Amino acid sequence: MQKTYYDPADLKKFGKISEWNEELGAKFFEYYGKVFEAGALTEREKSLIALAVSHTIQCPYCIDAYTGDGLQRGITKEEMMEALHVASAIRGGASLVHGVQMMNKVNKLDM
Amino acid sequence: MIKSLHKRESELANAKRQQEILSNSIFQHGELPTFKTKLSESKQFPLQAKKLEILQINLGYMCNQICTHCHVDAGPDRKEIMSKDTMLQCLEVIKTTGAHTLDLTGGAPEMNPNFRWFVEEASEAGIKDFIVRSNLTIITANKKYFDLPDFFKKHNVHVVSSMPHWTKGKTDKQRGNGVFDASLRALKMLNDVGYGLPNSTLKLDLVYNPSGAFLPANQSAMENDFKKAFLEEFGIHFHNLFALTNLPISRFLDYLIASENYEDYMYALVEAFNPNAVKNVMCTNTLSVSWNGYLYDCDFNQMLELPVNSKVKHISDYNENLLEGRDIVISQHCYGCTAGAGSSCQGSVT
Ligand code: SF4
Ligand code: SF4
Numbered sequence: 001m002q003k004t005y006y007d008p009a010d011l012k013k014f015g016k017i018s019e020w021n022e023e024l025g026a027k028f029f030e031y032y033g034k035v036f037e038a039g040a041l042t043e044r045e046k047s048l049i050a051l052a053v054s055h056t057i058q059c060p061y062c063i064d065a066y067t068g069d070g071l072q073r074g075i076t077k078e079e080m081m082e083a084l085h086v087a088s089a090i091r092g093g094a095s096l097v098h099g100v101q102m103m104n105k106v107n108k109l110d111m
Numbered sequence: 112m113i114k115s116l117h118k119r120e121s122e123l124a125n126a127k128r129q130q131e132i133l134s135n136s137i138f139q140h141g142e143l144p145t146f147k148t149k150l151s152e153s154k155q156f157p158l159q160a161k162k163l164e165i166l167q168i169n170l171g172y173m174c175n176q177i178c179t180h181c182h183v184d185a186g187p188d189r190k191e192i193m194s195k196d197t198m199l200q201c202l203e204v205i206k207t208t209g210a211h212t213l214d215l216t217g218g219a220p221e222m223n224p225n226f227r228w229f230v231e232e233a234s235e236a237g238i239k240d241f242i243v244r245s246n247l248t249i250i251t252a253n254k255k256y257f258d259l260p261d262f263f264k265k266h267n268v269h270v271v272s273s274m275p276h277w278t279k280g281k282t283d284k285q286r287g288n289g290v291f292d293a294s295l296r297a298l299k300m301l302n303d304v305g306y307g308l309p310n311s312t313l314k315l316d317l318v319y320n321p322s323g324a325f326l327p328a329n330q331s332a333m334e335n336d337f338k339k340a341f342l343e344e345f346g347i348h349f350h351n352l353f354a355l356t357n358l359p360i361s362r363f364l365d366y367l368i369a370s371e372n373y374e375d376y377m378y379a380l381v382e383a384f385n386p387n388a389v390k391n392v393m394c395t396n397t398l399s400v401s402w403n404g405y406l407y408d409c410d411f412n413q414m415l416e417l418p419v420n421s422k423v424k425h426i427s428d429y430n431e432n433l434l435e436g437r438d439i440v441i442s443q444h445c446y447g448c449t450a451g452a453g454s455s456c457q458g459s460v461t
Contacts, residue, residue, distance in 0.1 A: 014384070026174055072321065072328040074336055076278055 011061045046075050051080060052087035112287070113177055116185040116365060120407075122336065123365045126416035132364065133443040137374055138141040143381050146445045153386035157440040163431055164396040165212040170194070170220040170229070171402045175252050178273075178286045180320060180363045181413055183216040191446070192223045192455075197404040200426045204235045209431060212240040214456065216410065219249045221256060230254070231449035231461055234266040242269045244456075247297035248290055260304045267312040270306055271456075272298075275322045277340035298347045307349040316351045318458075324372035326379060326450055327354040330459045347436060349403065353458025356380075358411050358447035380446035387452025394439045400426050410437045410456070415444065447453075 016026025025086050028058030034048050071078055116124040123129055137143045150156035171192030174185035193201075196207040205213060213233060220226055220243060234241060243263065250259045257291040263270055274294060275285045282291040298315075301307060307315030317337065321327050333353035341347040357363045359376060394408035398419075407413040420436045423430050453460035 007346060012378075038332075043329070044336065068325055069324045069328075071323060072317075074328065074333060076276075081247065 001058065005046045006060050008060075008064065011064060013062070016059040044075065048075060048083045049071055055084050057089055113179065115186045116362060118188040119185070119307070121365060122443040123361065123368075126414065127317055128415070129360055129364060129415055130442060133359065137377060137421075138443055145158065145251065146441050146443050149381070149384055149446075150389065150441070152435040153389065155389045158190075158392070158422065158441060160398075160435055160437045160439060161396050162240060162435060163395070163398055164181070164194045164210065164458075165201075165214055166205065166208055166210040166398055166400070167214040167216060167386050168393065169216050169227060169402055169413065170218065170223040171412065172218045173222050174218040174246065175222065175249050176219070176246055176287055176290065176422065178362075179366055180285055180357050182363060182411060183218060184359045185363045187399050189218065190217075193225075193403050193404075195225050195228075197402070198225055198229050198232075199428065200404060200429075201400060202232050202236075204426060204429045205233050205238065205344075211238065212242060213238045214242040214244070214397075216244040216456075219246050221245065221249050221259060225447070230266055230268065231437065234268070234305070240269055241267065242271050243271075247272045247274075247298075250297040250300060251293045257300075260306065262298045263301075264304050264306070264313055267313070270301060271316045271318060273318045273320065274337070275320055276343070277337050281322045288336070288421075293358035295345055298341075298349070299345075302348055307347075315349045316353060317349050318320070318355055318456075320354045320357050322354050324367060324376050326356055327454070328382060330354040330452060347402045351458070353456075354452075354454070355456075355458065356447045356450050356454035358444045360411055360444050361414055377443070378444070380450045384446060385449055385451060385453060385461065387451045388451075388461050391453060391455070392445070392448040393455035393460070394448075397456070398434065406434070411444055411447075412440055415442070421432065 015029070035069065036043060047066060050062070051066040051070055052068075054066050067080070134145075135366065136143050144152075147156055152157060172183055172185045172189035173187065174181075174183075174189070174194055175184040175187060215230070217223075223229070230243070239397070252255050272294070273284065273286070275280050277293040283289065298307070301315055304313070305311050306313045319327060319333055319337070320453070327333065330352065331375075333354050337352050338349070358374070359367055359380070364373070368377050394412070397409060397414050399407040399410045401407065401413050406418065406419045406421070406424060406426065406429075408419055417422055417440045419434065419435050419437060420440050423433050448454050450458075
């Protein structure tokens with residue numbers, strides 16, 4: 001039996017998802033490919049966003065994929081780390097900003 | 112400073128050992144298809160040489176640098192350089208070849224004591240595009256090389272130089288401490304005499320190789336990033352950027368094995384195989400001449416000691432017609448030329 005939930009080799013099998021539902025799989029990958037094409041944002045900018053989001057959603061496949069993708073695009077480790085801090089700041093900030101709700105509640109209930 | 116594989120007496124200094132590694136393990140029992148199988152699947156086997164367009168001459172393996180990824184295993188400790196006699200044989204061929212491009216490489220070709228004489232003589236032949244692959248730092252290495260930009264200009268040489276990144280950290284990691292700053296100084300010296308400036312006919316192109324176990328991204332996107340960074344941060348101009356894939360041979364193979372990246376890298380190359388890149392791989396229009404005058408399908412085959420499959424083996428009995436149509440000698444390193452947009456000494460091939 002497989003001992004861990006994640007196997008790095010599974011990343012390469014992502015495309016096989018379509019085998020159990022051709023139509024939706026194909027639509028997804030077409031959309032995915034289009035999203036990462038250069039548009040108003042460059043492919044490089046999109047790669048950095050993807051890397052930051054990968055860490056936010058804590059997906060090991062995506063982290064693996066977009067770290068490699070960043071290196072290929074010449075993105076430096078300093079740029080990668082700054083992108084991660086943006087993700088981390090938003091994530092931490094999202095917890096903290098709810099503190100306002102806590103404060104409202106305390107202020108309302110407390111004498 | 113690291114030493115060449117030859118100086119270290121590494122087993123990988125032996126070309127036969129490299130050939131074995133490339134044919135064994137993952138390729139031996141069908142875990143990955145061999146390059147031959149892959150070519151056959153798209154009905155492109157055997158690969159054959161077309162009309163010669165590029166004559167590439169390696170003036171020797173001596174180099175002032177000792178880059179970690181070097182497929183030549185070049186360095187200051189390599190003593191193999193082309194003799195004047197072999198140069199004379201090359202000049203006979205240069206005068207009569209149908210090739211439109213002459214491409215001098217090394218090592219650092221400028222370190223060959225007869226380099227300038229050879230360039231002067233070769234430029235007389237009037238070949239359309241006369242390339243010298245200069246590693247840049249040689250220009251600033253010693254007073255005797257400071258006038259190279261003027262010398263190149265005088266002979267209308269097309270300068271092609273390596274640059275793995277627009278930041279110091281990544282560049283020095285691959286090419287050695289201080290290489291980034293020295294390369295910038297050399298690029299400025301080349302710009303000063305007119306090389307690389309917009310609309311200038313003095314061509315200055317850069318070659319980008321990834322500084323690690325990954326493939327290069329899209330060439331034009333990389334070129335934009337390089338141009339932006341070089342111009343904004345350093346005021347440096349160049350014309351085109353060629354994105355090259357590192358082939359799994361020599362010091363790069365050594366690095367892949369030592370860093371336990373070899374199998375993943377080969378998987379990545381095979382996965383990125385692009386059948387459309389096959390018809391333009393450089394061995395189909397290029398011939399590589401080694402420092403001692405032997406002929407190879409490409410510089411990589413030269414380093415793997417895989418000579419041309421032809422009756423004509425040496426520059427002294429050169430015959431372009433006989434060489435045309437020869438079957439190209441292939442192995443698994445060839446996957447480096449067909450990954451993604453393809454890779455050659457002139458950059459992407461699709
Ligand atoms: S990659 Fe070029 S500059 Fe670096 S050691 Fe090899 S020949 Fe010299
Ligand atoms: S490595 Fe040489 S022989 Fe193999 S495909 Fe590339 S250019 Fe051709």
